[in-house]
Every structure is written in C-alpha cells, then in structure tokens.
Amino acid sequence: MNDNIRVYLLDDHPLVLEGLKNRLDSEPGIEVLHTFTDPREFIAQTELYCPDVALMDISLPYMDGFQLARLLKERYGNSLKIILLSGYTYEEFYYKAYKIGVHAYLSKQSSYGKIINAIKQSMLGHILIPENIGTTKDSNDALTAAEREVLQLLAKEKTNKEIALELAISQRTVEYHLTSINQKLEVKTRIGAVVKGFELGVLSFLKEE
Structure with missing residues (x-):
C-alpha cells in the first residue's frame, strides 16, 4: 500500500x-x-x-x-x-x-x-506559526503535547520503534515529531534535543525518576 x-x-x-x-x-x-x-x-x-x-x-x-x-x-x-x-x-x-x-x-x-x-x-494536524508573528512563545511552549511525550521517551534512550509502540503511533510519525522537535529547539541530533530539553526545563522532572 x-x-x-x-x-x-x-x-x-x-x-x-x-x-x-x-x-x-x-x-x-x-x-x-x-x-x-x-x-x-x-x-x-x-x-x-x-x-x-x-x-x-x-x-x-x-x-x-x-x-x-x-x-x-x-x-x-x-x-x-x-x-x-x-x-x-x-x-x-x-x-x-x-x-x-x-x-x-x-x-x-x-x-x-x-x-x-x-x-x-x-x-499531523499541526499549524506552523512563523516566529516573526507578534506572539510570545519560547521553545518550551512551542513544543506540542505529543512532541513533549516523544522528547521524554527520547531522554529515556528509547528507539524510534520503542517510542512508536509506547505511544501507539507509527515510526514515521515519530520521525515527523523528531524533525519538528529538532527544528524548534534549534538542534541537529537526538542527544542535542535531550540536552536542550533539560536546559529549558522541559525534561527537568525526569531527573527525579
């Protein structure tokens, strides 16, 4: 298909x-x-x-x-x-x-x-708002709920396949989320996204687990 x-x-x-x-x-x-x-x-x-x-x-x-x-x-x-x-x-x-x-x-x-x-x-149903529109947001707020879930699992060193299974979505959808996360956080790698997530406080609660 x-x-x-x-x-x-x-x-x-x-x-x-x-x-x-x-x-x-x-x-x-x-x-x-x-x-x-x-x-x-x-x-x-x-x-x-x-x-x-x-x-x-x-x-x-x-x-x-x-x-x-x-x-x-x-x-x-x-x-x-x-x-x-x-x-x-x-x-x-x-x-x-x-x-x-x-x-x-x-x-x-x-x-x-x-x-x-x-x-x-x-x-994925996302609407991309250009950064130069007069809205206030930071990288933390820019992440959707689904992207935050993916980032959390990424921080736990889950593979794309494992993330897909846990969230009941396709691996392609996981890849789309990762692309968007990297773009919003202005990083190029999975590790970079996790590091930036901790820096911004998006993943701070994971340190307590």
Missing part, C-alpha cells in the same frame, strides 16, 4: 515548479502527484485525485492564493492541508492566511528542509 504524502504544486513559474518537484520527489514519504501553473486546472484536478497537501504560491493568474485557499477550505475542510508560499512576509498576510485555515505560510526564501517539514507537520 502506498502511504506517501500526495502533494499538488501550484505556481505560475515553471522553473520554480520544476525545482520544487525534483526536491520533493527525492524525499522519502512524499510524492508529487501533479504540478500546475493555472489555478483553474488545479481546482478541476483536485476533485479527481484528492491530494493530501496543496503547496501553492500566493501570486497566481485568475485568482490569488488567498481566494483559492478559501475555496479549497470550503470544499475539503481539513482533509486537504494547505501550505502557502509567498514573496510577501507582511504580518497582515500571515493573519489573513491563518484566519482562512491554512497549515503554514512560508516565505519563498524558505529552505527545502523547512518546506518538507511543513508538509509533514501539516499531515
């Missing part, structure tokens, strides 16, 4: 589409079903093939990304995850996007790694 995350790409710049498609297709667990330059064709094909994630530009012909996102949310609700890419990083654009119900609003300058993480996190 193919359990890849199925993605549609929409951008009116063919070179951007080609670059994104090539990179995403090389990522395990992600499959680009189709690329589009015209939102009208995108709408028609979405009804036929039902992708998991729509990754699309804000600036489009015939309608903008906000209008399209609103239409998609009305038709598909949360069954279709929406990630917007834009060259505009105005705070009001962020608020407008999240009011519609998108799962992420990313700058076109974002790394492929950040885009890939947004795709995977959206499938």
Whole structure:
C-alpha cells in the first residue's frame, strides 16, 4: 500500500515548479502527484485525485492564493492541508492566511528542509506559526503535547520503534515529531534535543525518576 504524502504544486513559474518537484520527489514519504501553473486546472484536478497537501504560491493568474485557499477550505475542510508560499512576509498576510485555515505560510526564501517539514507537520494536524508573528512563545511552549511525550521517551534512550509502540503511533510519525522537535529547539541530533530539553526545563522532572 502506498502511504506517501500526495502533494499538488501550484505556481505560475515553471522553473520554480520544476525545482520544487525534483526536491520533493527525492524525499522519502512524499510524492508529487501533479504540478500546475493555472489555478483553474488545479481546482478541476483536485476533485479527481484528492491530494493530501496543496503547496501553492500566493501570486497566481485568475485568482490569488488567498481566494483559492478559501475555496479549497470550503470544499475539503481539513482533509486537504494547505501550505502557502509567498514573496510577501507582511504580518497582515500571515493573519489573513491563518484566519482562512491554512497549515503554514512560508516565505519563498524558505529552505527545502523547512518546506518538507511543513508538509509533514501539516499531515499531523499541526499549524506552523512563523516566529516573526507578534506572539510570545519560547521553545518550551512551542513544543506540542505529543512532541513533549516523544522528547521524554527520547531522554529515556528509547528507539524510534520503542517510542512508536509506547505511544501507539507509527515510526514515521515519530520521525515527523523528531524533525519538528529538532527544528524548534534549534538542534541537529537526538542527544542535542535531550540536552536542550533539560536546559529549558522541559525534561527537568525526569531527573527525579
């Protein structure tokens, strides 16, 4: 059974589409079903093939990304995850996007790694809020309840398989959580995440066990 995350790409710049498609297709667990330059064709094909994630530009012909996102949310609700890419990083654009119900609003300058993480996190139901939006949070508060559970088990030197069994989730979901934890804590390794967790007080109670 193919359990890849199925993605549609929409951008009116063919070179951007080609670059994104090539990179995403090389990522395990992600499959680009189709690329589009015209939102009208995108709408028609979405009804036929039902992708998991729509990754699309804000600036489009015939309608903008906000209008399209609103239409998609009305038709598909949360069954279709929406990630917007834009060259505009105005705070009001962020608020407008999240009011519609998108799962992420990313700058076109974002790394492929950040885009890939947004795709995977959206499938877990997470909404990625850019750090420059006027909200107060630290790395401790940024971790979701599920991520805290994973980090706790990581601190007990559990393997991905053991974490998956204990939390009754798939190993792929564990990997998604670990990617998000590392990004939020700004570390690159499992050990780094645990060390940072203790430094921030997220794992302080584990010392008493």
